[in-house]
Amino acid sequence: MQRKAALPLRDAKSGNANKMKALCGKEALVKLLRWHFGYPDFRGKQLDAIQAVLSGRDCFCLMPTGGGKSMCYQIPALAKTGIVLVVCPLIALMENQVMALKEKGICAEFLSSTISTEAKNKIHDDLDSGKPSTRLLYVTPELIATAGFMPKLKKIYARGLLSLIAIDEAHCISSWGHDFRPSYRQLSLLRSHLPDVPILALTATAAPKVQKDVVQSLHLQNPLILKSSFNRPNIYYEVRYKDLLDDAYADLSNTLKSKGDVCAIVYCLERSMCDELSAHLSQNGISCAAYHAGLNKKMRTSVLDEWISSKIQVVVATVAFGYGIDRKDVRIVCHFNIPKSMEGFYQESGRAGRDQLPCTSLLYYGVDDRKRMEFILRNSGSKKSQSSTSQEESSKKSMADFTQMVEYCEGSGCRRKRILESFGEKVTASLCEKTCDACRHPNLVARNLEDLTTAIALRQKGGSSRIFITSSSDAINGEQLSEFWNRGDEAIGSDDDISDSDDGNEVVNNLTKSKLHSRVGVNEKLAMLERAEENFYRNEKAKKQSKVDKNAISDAMRESSRQRLQNALKQAQQRLDNLKIELETSASFLEDECYKKYSKTGKSFYYSQVASTVRWLATTSSVDMLNRLGTMKESTSMDAVPEAEGRTPPHAIDHSGKEGTSNELSGNAQSEILPCGDRGMPVESSSVNTKLPQIPSFYEFVNSRKTKGDQLDDTKKNSSRVEKKMRVQ
Ligand SMILES: Nc1ncnc2c1ncn2[C@@H]1O[C@H](COP(=O)(O)OP(=O)(O)OP(=O)(O)O)[C@@H](O)[C@H]1O
Ligand SMILES: [Mg+2]
Numbered sequence: 001m002q003r004k005a006a007l008p009l010r011d012a013k014s015g016n017a018n019k020m021k022a023l024c025g026k027e028a029l030v031k032l033l034r035w036h037f038g039y040p041d042f043r044g045k046q047l048d049a050i051q052a053v054l055s056g057r058d059c060f061c062l063m064p065t066g067g068g069k070s071m072c073y074q075i076p077a078l079a080k081t082g083i084v085l086v087v088c089p090l091i092a093l094m095e096n097q098v099m100a101l102k103e104k105g106i107c108a109e110f111l112s113s114t115i116s117t118e119a120k121n122k123i124h125d126d127l128d129s130g131k132p133s134t135r136l137l138y139v140t141p142e143l144i145a146t147a148g149f150m151p152k153l154k155k156i157y158a159r160g161l162l163s164l165i166a167i168d169e170a171h172c173i174s175s176w177g178h179d180f181r182p183s184y185r186q187l188s189l190l191r192s193h194l195p196d197v198p199i200l201a202l203t204a205t206a207a208p209k210v211q212k213d214v215v216q217s218l219h220l221q222n223p224l225i226l227k228s229s230f231n232r233p234n235i236y237y238e239v240r241y242k243d244l245l246d247d248a249y250a251d252l253s254n255t256l257k258s259k260g261d262v263c264a265i266v267y268c269l270e271r272s273m274c275d276e277l278s279a280h281l282s283q284n285g286i287s288c289a290a291y292h293a294g295l296n297k298k299m300r301t302s303v304l305d306e307w308i309s310s311k312i313q314v315v316v317a318t319v320a321f322g323y324g325i326d327r328k329d330v331r332i333v334c335h336f337n338i339p340k341s342m343e344g345f346y347q348e349s350g351r352a353g354r355d356q357l358p359c360t361s362l363l364y365y366g367v368d369d370r371k372r373m374e375f376i377l378r379n380s381g382s383k384k385s386q387s388s389t390s391q392e393e394s395s396k397k398s399m400a401d402f403t404q405m406v407e408y409c410e411g412s413g414c415r416r417k418r419i420l421e422s423f424g425e426k427v428t429a430s431l432c433e434k435t436c437d438a439c440r441h442p443n444l445v446a447r448n449l450e451d452l453t454t455a456i457a458l459r460q461k462g463g464s465s466r467i468f469i470t471s472s473s474d475a476i477n478g479e480q481l482s483e484f485w486n487r488g489d490e491a492i493g494s495d496d497d498i499s500d501s502d503d504g505n506e507v508v509n510n511l512t513k514s515k516l517h518s519r520v521g522v523n524e525k526l527a528m529l530e531r532a533e534e535n536f537y538r539n540e541k542a543k544k545q546s547k548v549d550k551n552a553i554s555d556a557m558r559e560s561s562r563q564r565l566q567n568a569l570k571q572a573q574q575r576l577d578n579l580k581i582e583l584e585t586s587a588s589f590l591e592d593e594c595y596k597k598y599s600k601t602g603k604s605f606y607y608s609q610v611a612s613t614v615r616w617l618a619t620t621s622s623v624d625m626l627n628r629l630g631t632m633k634e635s636t637s638m639d640a641v642p643e644a645e646g647r648t649p650p651h652a653i654d655h656s657g658k659e660g661t662s663n664e665l666s667g668n669a670q671s672e673i674l675p676c677g678d679r680g681m682p683v684e685s686s687s688v689n690t691k692l693p694q695i696p697s698f699y700e701f702v703n704s705r706k707t708k709g710d711q712l713d714d715t716k717k718n719s720s721r722v723e724k725k726m727r728v729q
Contacts, residue, residue, distance in 0.1 A: 264332040
């Protein structure tokens with residue numbers, strides 16, 4: 001590390017009033033900024049925040065994502081003798097910032113469980129020394145809460161060396177915020193233990209209630225409240241409707257390609273979708289990788305490194321790809337599933353265009369996604385150890401937050417206005433200047449929304465069939481629930497997949513009581529139905545042309561599952577004292593098992609089976625693992641089939657179409673597309689070979705709860721399928 005010479009404006013404590021004035025003066029601070037960071041001037045409210053804390057005042061600083069909040073504590077660390085303590089929610093965030101500062105020759109360190117005892121001791125020795133060289137010390141809130149750390153801090157404080165406490169992502173302290181972290185609550189202690197040290201609270205996403213909560217919880221005294229507008233004028237906001245698209249994957253792929261080899265982040269709700277979508281994009285020549293908590297740390301770090309260094313351009317990630325992602329040239333942030341709150345959406349979409357250049361936030365909205373999220377949120381309190389009242393309250397709050405997101409998608413008004421108003425900002429009509437789809441193409445957006453309404457209305461009318469199995473509320477066992485509900489919490493998130501099924505008509509009927517539907521008048525409905533019919537025939541034609549069976553399990557999906565299983569096997573191997581297993585062969589074997597079981601039923605069941613195998617690998621014993629993999633050898637030798645052939649056993653569906661055409665039909669008839677008669681209308685189901693393949697326990701489990709579905713007469717079944725085909729795309 002090459003350390004830059006310090007500029008000669010250091011010591012506030014030892015200086016007189018004039019010195020202090022000089023220290024806080026704009027000129028001196030700009031000089032520091034230029035010297036250390038190479039920026040010509042401060043942005044927004046940076047200077048106000050810096051001057052406030054340097055003068056010893058508490059400060060609450062609300063700045064948009066990418067606004068430059070870090071600078072508000074980094075410059076004071078350089079301007080004043082002593083140490084700035086920075087509290088960060090994530091180790092990765094600390095690591096990134098410390099690395100970046102060190103590269104600039106600024107002495108910053110972080111303390112976390114990930115560093116060696118030797119490194120820790122070195123930092124502590126420096127802190128204990130007469131004149132520590134550390135200027136910024138990054139810590140987690142968990143460390144602050146430990147019994148041993150506060151006395152150390154107090155010692156530094158007693159020596160007059162603690163110049164500032166900065167709380168980054170301060171909204172995490174509030175249970176009203178979108179990312180509440182209980183460990184942040186411990187930070188309330190800082191004020192009483194270290195009374196005279198100014199505190200700087202920084203956040204990009206604090207609604208008024210959260211702001212108040214942050215100020216109170218941290219016991220800020222007469223803080224300078226700095227609020228910048230949340231507006232990100234360089235982001236173009238757009239929503240696309242999955243239900244109106246023929247193929248959302250292809251749409252995204254084409255969009256990314258049409259923009260050139262740009263840097264992008266694609267957020268998905270589930271890990272399996274990250275893998276699948278990433279495989280799809282890669283296949284289409286896009287340089288991309290998946291990132292989620294299901295990958296081991298090494299892989300995550302390697303994806304992050306490759307992305308930061310522009311070796312790959314697109315990351316398809318869950319929300320685990322979060323704070324501290326500081327690549328400035330992200331041109332597109334895409335939400336492939338609707339996020340659960342406006343705060344989360346703002347935070348994530350805000351990772352675009354940190355260089356202030358034009359960029360896009362693209363959200364793919366699907367009615368199924370909405371229902372899925374509603375279901376998750378409605379039930380999310382049930383696993384937490386809360387009283388029923390607070391459970392109810394938090395569930396209500398989550399639903400209210402989510403409603404804002406739904407309104408963002410289903411509304412025809414300016415998207416930017418909606419975002420800003422959700423944060424309590426007053427917005428003038430002219431603010432957007434056509435930098436969202438609703439302002440730039442109002443007619444198209446209105447028309448899309450009408451079409452969407454039609455799609456929903458049709459699905460309601462036909463007693464829709466697209467519903468994920470897990471929404472049969474109490475028909476899910478505890479284990480599945482806990483994994484499913486913790487989906488938002490990436491540390492313990494689920495790999496469970498969610499499947500389409502003909503079950504649960506009742507649930508769907510309840511869920512699809514859309515307010516859009518109720519808004520539609522008779523004439524409008526007729527016009528929409530006409531348009532829907534047009535769309536239907538158009539799409540059927542397109543479907544016929546592309547001959548894409550959306551439920552089919554592609555080679556890319558299989559490959560991505562094999563990779564996933566291989567990762568899980570590797571982790572299991574490490575957990576089981578380097579158990580001797582051949583990773584690649586074993587992964588292929590396990591994937592093949594899943595494929596054999598579910599190739600006929602479709603990708604959703606297949607993914608569920610892969611996910612449950614991954615879970616099994618996370619907990620299984622050596623003996624069980626060897627037993628299961630032992631059958632691999634047996635079956636291989638019994639069948640005397642070479643390994644490559646063994647992956648596609650003779651009785652499985654051959655996706656090249658060489659074998660088993662009738663099987664293909666029967667496998668898909670139940671869950672997806674029926675063969676079509678004239679003008680694309682589905683033929684009577686009785687004329688199709690609907691004999692189902694033998695279905696294993698997962699399906700039986702669902703089927704056993706299919707009481708409603710079983711009572712449906714043939715007509716209703718047919719109409720349900722017709723409706724499914726008429727899903728406007
Ligand atoms: N005055 C400035 N002029 C130009 N660039 C700046 C200035 N201040 C900060 N930056 C740069 O802006 C980028 C974003 O800064 P920073 O990471 O501090 O944003 P943030 O407000 O913390 O965003 P987030 O809410 O996403 O964490 C960084 O690359 C930083 O170096
Ligand atoms: Mg930040």
